[in-house]
Amino acid sequence: MNSKELFEQAKKYIPGGVNSPLRAFKPYPFFVKKGIGSHLIDVDGNNYIDYCLAYGPLILGHSNEKVIEDLNKRVELGTIYGAPTENEIILAKEVINRIPSAEMVRFVNSGSEATMSAIRLARSFTKRDKIVKFDGAYHGSHDYCLVKKGFGATSLPDCEGIPIETTKNTLIVPFNDEESLIELIEKDGENIACIIMEVIMGNIGFIPPKKGYLEFLRKITNENGIVLIFDEVITGFRLSKGGAQEYYGVKPDMTTLGKIVGGGLPMGAFCGRKEIMEKVAPIGNVYQAGTFNGNPISSQAGISTLQQLDNAFYKRLAKKGNLLRDGFRDIKEDFDLPIYIAGDQSMFQIYFNENEVYNTNDAKKSDSSRFLLYFKKLLKKNIFIPPSQFECNFLSSAHTQEDLDKTLIAVEQSLKKVF
Ligand SMILES: Cc1ncc(COP(=O)(O)O)c(C=O)c1O
Structure with a gap:
């Protein structure tokens, strides 16, 4: 069965077809076959670079x-x-x-x-x-x-x-x-x-x-x-x-x-x-x-x-975070986009907000419907981020330079399409 069929089945037995609400994005979530390193592979054969990482636990990536x-x-x-x-x-x-x-x-x-x-x-x-x-x-x-x-x-x-x-x-x-x-x-x-x-x-x-x-x-x-x-x-x-x-x-x-x-x-x-x-x-x-x-x-x-997490590990991970955030900032400047890049170490988010975000009131002024369009564009390009403006994205030690390069290209193309 493909994801669409599985979701139809799931809805009959599980409220909303999912066991935690955020997993239910429209029109239907992809169903996972396996996770390897920085990648998630779904039952439809798509291979995503994963920045959701199960909402945070997988700092070493999938199937370490x-x-x-x-x-x-x-x-x-x-x-x-x-x-x-x-x-x-x-x-x-x-x-x-x-x-x-x-x-x-x-x-x-x-x-x-x-x-x-x-x-x-x-x-x-x-x-x-x-x-x-x-x-x-x-x-x-x-x-x-x-x-x-x-x-x-x-x-x-x-x-x-x-x-x-x-x-x-x-x-x-x-x-x-x-x-x-x-x-x-x-x-x-x-x-x-x-x-x-x-x-x-x-x-x-x-x-x-x-x-x-x-x-x-x-x-x-x-x-x-x-x-x-x-x-x-x-x-x-x-x-x-x-x-x-x-x-x-x-x-x-x-x-x-x-x-x-x-x-x-x-x-x-x-x-x-x-x-x-x-x-x-x-x-x-x-x-x-x-x-x-x-x-x-x-x-x-x-x-x-x-036992795999020592100080050197965090330095390497932060480097990847900096690389992505710097890349996002370059895209913002090159195309004069009304976005705010937030993050530190291996955490990040792009707010669809032209102002800095210091608290919930600021965050809520972000354009979350446009963010969802961005999420969908990225998904089409095989990049998976949490489907909400109000979640955080994560990096793992399994993310490679190739993943980051591909991500920056996909982010640039997707942002340009939604603005
Ligand atoms: C800061 C924080 N506290 C508590 C929780 C609840 O954890 P759990 O989902 O494992 O119950 C979460 C979940 O995302 C969280 O982000």
């Missing part, structure tokens, strides 16, 4: 030889036991040795579970109920964070089925705006358990913190007894060996991880200061449990991936 070899060996020993394995300790050490603020870690199964558990823990640690998140940040699909701005200080559920009693405890402030947060903390600081943030907002494209903003957040949270949580589900092991906190030199109290930590298999983690982490069951009273937590297969994929 060492990861697959180790997984094959590991799977022969069984898949899950309901009892601990040494792999969990090896992966815990890899995480703690890399992430500057991590003293202890608990492995879960997704980024959503990680942020949900970290928030619960921060609430228990501070004995406070309210949490702060930034407008446009995404921390997974649970009720605490699927929240949007209402009128005034009120937050509203961002999807049906979430009680307003839950969302009223989630306060929303604009990113990169010191004044709004100072005002909020002056009013309600003694009730705020934590601030959870994407250090780089990767779910609204790519928005880095302004210079000094993270230091400001560290100071104001310290002064007010608020737990600072860096949600590094995207940036952890992506921006540098020790994530965004190492890259920017600011340590949070807690960190959430996902994507790369599981080396392409389902995995999440939350980690942080020992005195906070020791509140987690069974030694503390904050319940957190999972049948598949720390399972030996995901742990193996995580170990086999992280």
Whole structure:
């Protein structure tokens, strides 16, 4: 069956034909046959250069030889036991040795579970109920964070089925705006358990913190007894060996991880200061449990991936990122296009916006319908990027110079067609 036929079938059994909403782009998504290196091959025989990389986990590209070899060996020993394995300790050490603020870690199964558990823990640690998140940040699909701005200080559920009693405890402030947060903390600081943030907002494209903003957040949270949580589900092991906190030199109290930590298999983690982490069951009273937590297969994929990531690796990857971004800037200038090139290291996005993007309000002014046209043009040229203006694109070590050269040609031709 081809992708079109498979999608018709899928729609009969799976809501919308997909198991995660973003995968359902129009007229129908391609169905994947296999992934090799920087390429995805679909059931229709198309071979795409992939900058989605499963939305971030595949920093080594698809089917990395060492990861697959180790997984094959590991799977022969069984898949899950309901009892601990040494792999969990090896992966815990890899995480703690890399992430500057991590003293202890608990492995879960997704980024959503990680942020949900970290928030619960921060609430228990501070004995406070309210949490702060930034407008446009995404921390997974649970009720605490699927929240949007209402009128005034009120937050509203961002999807049906979430009680307003839950969302009223989630306060929303604009990113990169010191004044709004100072005002909020002056009013309600003694009730705020934590601030959870994407250090780089990767779910609204790519928005880095302004210079000094993270230091400001560290100071104001310290002064007010608020737990600072860096949600590094995207940036952890992506921006540098020790994530965004190492890259920017600011340590949070807690960190959430996902994507790369599981080396392409389902995995999440939350980690942080020992005195906070020791509140987690069974030694503390904050319940957190999972049948598949720390399972030996995901742990193996995580170990086999992280052990390939040293400082030299990140330097090589950043070079590819710079090459692409420089190329995009040349195209923008040569053809005087109203676009804004964002990104750092191996992350990037082209905003269809002539102005710089510092927060969600700026990002939302982008021409997302024109972006979708661009996405389609690129897909026709066998380049796959996430089908949304508000996602981030990723590079892997598997991307070759030939891939980058082909991409720049395709991007130039596609941009010229849509403007
Ligand atoms: C910053 C951030 N936090 C949390 C999540 C949720 O992770 P998961 O999809 O593994 O539940 C995501 C997912 O994209 C994310 O980007």
